[in-house]
Amino acid sequence: MSFDLIKANLNLYAILKNLEDLVVYDAETKEAARDWAVSVQFSVKGGPKAYVAFRDGKCEVGRGKCSRPSARLYFVSPRHLNKMFEGQANPIPLKGLTKLRFLTRDFPKATEKLEYYLKPTAELLNDPSYMALNTRFTLTTAAYALRELFEYDPIGRLNATHIANGTVMLKVLPSGPSAHLKFEDGKISVHKGDTKDPTALMTFKNLEVANALLNGKSDAFAAVASGDVAMKGRVPAIEAINIVLDRIPLYLS
Amino acid sequence: MRTYNYEKSQGWFKRAAEVLPCGIPGHMSPVVNIPVSDYPLFTERAQGSKFWDVDGNEFIDYMCAYGPMILGYGHPAVDKAALDQYKVANCTTGPTTLMVELAEYLVETVPIARWAFFAKNGGDITTYSTMIARKATGRRKIVAIKGGYHGVAPWMQSPGHPGTVGEDHTNVIRIGWNDFDAFERVVAENDGDVAGFIATPYHVPVFQDNALPENGYWEKVERLCKKKGIVLIVDDIRHGFRLNLGGSNEYFGFKPDLICFCKALANGYTISALVGTGELKNEAAKVFYTGSYWYQAAPMAAALACLKELNRINAPKIMLAQGEKLLTGLTASAKSHGFDLKVTGSPSMPYLRITNDESQMLHQEWCGECTKRGAFFASHHNWFMSTAHSDNDIEKTLEIADEAFGVLKRRHG
Numbered sequence: 177m178s179f180d181l182i183k184a185n186l187n188l189y190a191i192l193k194n195l196e197d198l199v200v201y202d203a204e205t206k207e208a209a210r211d212w213a214v215s216v217q218f219s220v221k222g223g224p225k226a227y228v229a230f231r232d233g234k235c236e237v238g239r240g241k242c243s244r245p246s247a248r249l250y251f252v253s254p255r256h257l258n259k260m261f262e263g264q265a266n267p268i269p270l271k272g273l274t275k276l277r278f279l280t281r282d283f284p285k286a287t288e289k290l291e292y293y294l295k296p297t298a299e300l301l302n303d304p305s306y307m308a309l310n311t312r313f314t315l316t317t318a319a320y321a322l323r324e325l326f327e328y329d330p331i332g333r334l335n336a337t338h339i340a341n342g343t344v345m346l347k348v349l350p351s352g353p354s355a356h357l358k359f360e361d362g363k364i365s366v367h368k369g370d371t372k373d374p375t376a377l378m379t380f381k382n383l384e385v386a387n388a389l390l391n392g393k394s395d396a397f398a399a400v401a402s403g404d405v406a407m408k409g410r411v412p413a414i415e416a417i418n419i420v421l422d423r424i425p426l427y428l429s
Numbered sequence: 430m431r432t433y434n435y436e437k438s439q440g441w442f443k444r445a446a447e448v449l450p451c452g453i454p455g456h457m458s459p460v461v462n463i464p465v466s467d468y469p470l471f472t473e474r475a476q477g478s479k480f481w482d483v484d485g486n487e488f489i490d491y492m493c494a495y496g497p498m499i500l501g502y503g504h505p506a507v508d509k510a511a512l513d514q515y516k517v518a519n520c521t522t523g524p525t526t527l528m529v530e531l532a533e534y535l536v537e538t539v540p541i542a543r544w545a546f547f548a549k550n551g552g553d554i555t556t557y558s559t560m561i562a563r564k565a566t567g568r569r570k571i572v573a574i575k576g577g578y579h580g581v582a583p584w585m586q587s588p589g590h591p592g593t594v595g596e597d598h599t600n601v602i603r604i605g606w607n608d609f610d611a612f613e614r615v616v617a618e619n620d621g622d623v624a625g626f627i628a629t630p631y632h633v634p635v636f637q638d639n640a641l642p643e644n645g646y647w648e649k650v651e652r653l654c655k656k657k658g659i660v661l662i663v664d665d666i667r668h669g670f671r672l673n674l675g676g677s678n679e680y681f682g683f684k685p686d687l688i689c690f691c692k693a694l695a696n697g698y699t700i701s702a703l704v705g706t707g708e709l710k711n712e713a714a715k716v717f718y719t720g721s722y723w724y725q726a727a728p729m730a731a732a733l734a735c736l737k738e739l740n741r742i743n744a745p746k747i748m749l750a751q752g753e754k755l756l757t758g759l760t761a762s763a764k765s766h767g768f769d770l771k772v773t774g775s776p777s778m779p780y781l782r783i784t785n786d787e788s789q790m791l792h793q794e795w796c797g798e799c800t801k802r803g804a805f806f807a808s809h810h811n812w813f814m815s816t817a818h819s820d821n822d823i824e825k826t827l828e829i830a831d832e833a834f835g836v837l838k839r840r841h842g
Contacts, residue, residue: 334589342788375788397451400460401442401470408463409788411809412636419591 177328181223183427184254185328187261188218188226190320191294191428192237194313195228197368198290199235201309205286209233214278217245218267223254247272247279301387311383312353314390316368318421319346319355321428323366325420332423335416336364342375344413348386349379359413376409378417392425430832432801433486438470441483455581456495461635461809467797468805475502478817480805488805489822493813496667496692496778499748500738501817507696510734514727525726531733535704538736540675541684542704546713548723551666551691552580554703555627557718558687559584561705562625562660565712570619572612572626572659575603576634579627579664606632606640609649616657625660626650630668630677631774635809636789638782639774647683654686660709666691666701670739671748671777671814676704680745693739698731739816745777748814751823752776755814758827766834768795780811791837798833799826 199209212230219225227242228235249267251257259265272279294317296310325332326339339359347354347370356371357364380386385404388394396418399405407414442459446452453459453470462468469482478501480490493499500507518525532545548554559571571584579585583597602619604611606628616623628650632640654661663685665677670693672680678688686709691701699722705713738744753776763770768791769784783792789808796808804826806812 330595331589334587338587373788377790395446395451397454397458397460398442398446401452401458401465402439402446403466406464407460408793409790410636411461411463419589422591 180254184223184257185324188224190317196235215245217248220251247275311387323364332420338416339413344376345374376413379406437483463793467801477501491812497697499693507734511727511731514730519727524724527729531729543707544710546703548701554689555579558662560716566624568624569600570623607643627662639780651683661685662687695732696735698728700728747816748777752814762831766838777814802829804829
């Protein structure tokens with residue numbers, strides 16, 4: 177799979193997934209989304225498909241096709257989609273001209289807000305509420321990106337072979353956010369939140385520790401040895417995850 | 430029973446993390462000791478079967494420095510030989526005659542050996558062994574075992590590990606342990622291109638049960654290697670001298686072409702050795718391979734003294750017997766608390782796992798509880814017995830283990 181195709185998968189399946197939490201945790205987007213009843217289908221020629229559906233103040237981002245989307249955005253290639261995520265291209269709207277206001281004003285505003293939370297500066301991270309959301313979104317992005325990389329990235333595929341069936345949970349203490357990846361006979365699914373019986377667990381002592389590690393600012397081994405990060409259970413799965421986490425910036429930096 | 434705290438260890442670790450990648454890098458990294466808070470991080474001194482950390486806590490050591498310590502820390506005969514030699518000559522222009530004496534002793538001790546070559550680490554000689562195999566056969570491929578560990582050079586690491594590239598593994602074919610059919614298949618698929626087969630005497634992966642060779646496995650491998658002209662290499666770095674002083678292949682009844690020794694060879698002094706059959710001596714001579722410190726005389730003096738002492742006391746017999754005592758006691762203690770403690774591997778280097786919990790969290794917890802009471806148990810790796818582990822050590826260890834099982838029982842029901 178090409179670099180652009182993997183990157184497109186990460187953009188659609190990992191980055192966009194955060195819209196679900198943006199309408200929950202960001203007051204401005206929450207307020208704006210209260211009355212949205214729109215579903216947008218993203219289709220990439222030779223690439224991934226995903227949809228974003230807003231209804232009753234909630235958002236769902238899913239893989240594949242959405243039945244009867246109110247708008248459809250088409251991309252001629254994975255690179256075209258990636259360019260849009262970088263603000264350098266526009267999609268081709270195939271359907272949804274009646275939702276023009278949403279597509280040209282509301283939706284871009286939400287994605288800009290998402291970008292704001294995903295591109296921290298040292299100054300922004302001094303704000304505890306910003307830091308909490310940046311950590312949440314970064315964790316979600318990492319978890320969903322891992323699935324794609326284990327499936328398609330050459331290094332990820334090699335490391336996936338080291339992981340036995342089971343569930344690996346990543347959790348920020350004391351009360352989240354968290355995400356877990358379920359490995360079952362070569363298939364990987366990702367979920368936000370806790371799981372009751374993980375076979376491997378990686379916990380971060382607090383938001384600050386999680387933020388530094390997930391943003392690549394601290395040494396994971398030293399963090400584990402100092403107790404800031406704890407691992408238990410099937411450690412080879414966590415080791416494989418850590419190796420593949422390092423691959424994310426190659427695509428999304 | 431008192432449990433330990435590691436305040437000074439943690440303080441030193443903070444300093445270490447500032448100036449060393451990972452704080453403590455490599456296989457000594459504390460990240461595999463779970464929970465890290467139950468384990469010491471820095472050692473202050475060691476004697477016999479024990480070591481003391483920087484907080485003054487005493488541990489009966491079942492990792493033995495990950496294998497090198499076989500006669501006990503600070504063994505008088507070995508240390509005297511090394512220290513005496515340090516006073517005379519160590520790293521010099523031209524090797525000392527100790528190199529010849531040590532090679533002669535290895536040739537006398539190891540039945541397949543007609544020559545020996547010395548380096549520093551295990552990885553030095555596993556790589557050298559594959560180079561000799563390639564030189565001798567004019568072929569490219571090395572067959573190794575999935576999950577087998579032969580050092581840290583790029584070809585030895587798992588594909589996909591940081592710092593390696595795909596090409597590092599181009600000529601390495603990994604197959605499952607005990608899977609002779611797979612070996613036969615890859616030899617057929619790469620007919621005329623397999624230079625060597627490298628494996629440990631039995632399989633010792635981390636975080637997994639260890640696995641002895643199935644009946645007839647090594648005989649079949651040896652036969653196919655001979656038939657196809659493939660160099661059979663035993664990586665005896667971890668197992669060496671804990672099963673049989675003539676090489677672990679003698680314990681399992683087969684004859685390799687090359688054997689790699691390190692760890693227990695000199696009871697902690699820096700030396701590794703490759704020994705081989707007469708047929709490969711000239712081939713080894715043609716592969717240029719060397720290092721600045723590979724001729725150091727003091728580690729050679731230590732190795733000679735260590736081998737003589739291992740021979741004198743029949744060390745494998747002692748370690749196998751002491752291991753058996755320990756494991757019988759531990760499994761009985763586990764059972765009395767309602768736990769199933771599974772033992773795999775050899776009694777002189779066993780791997781243990783509480784099977785009541787497949788995630789290994791319970792086992793990690795038990796090892797941690799034992800360690801903070803003074804029996805250093807790793808949960809991810811096989812343990813090592815030494816000849817210094819006394820009956821008193823084992824008795825004390827069993828008391829610790831029993832209390833730790835009790836803690837688990839109360840905590841988890």
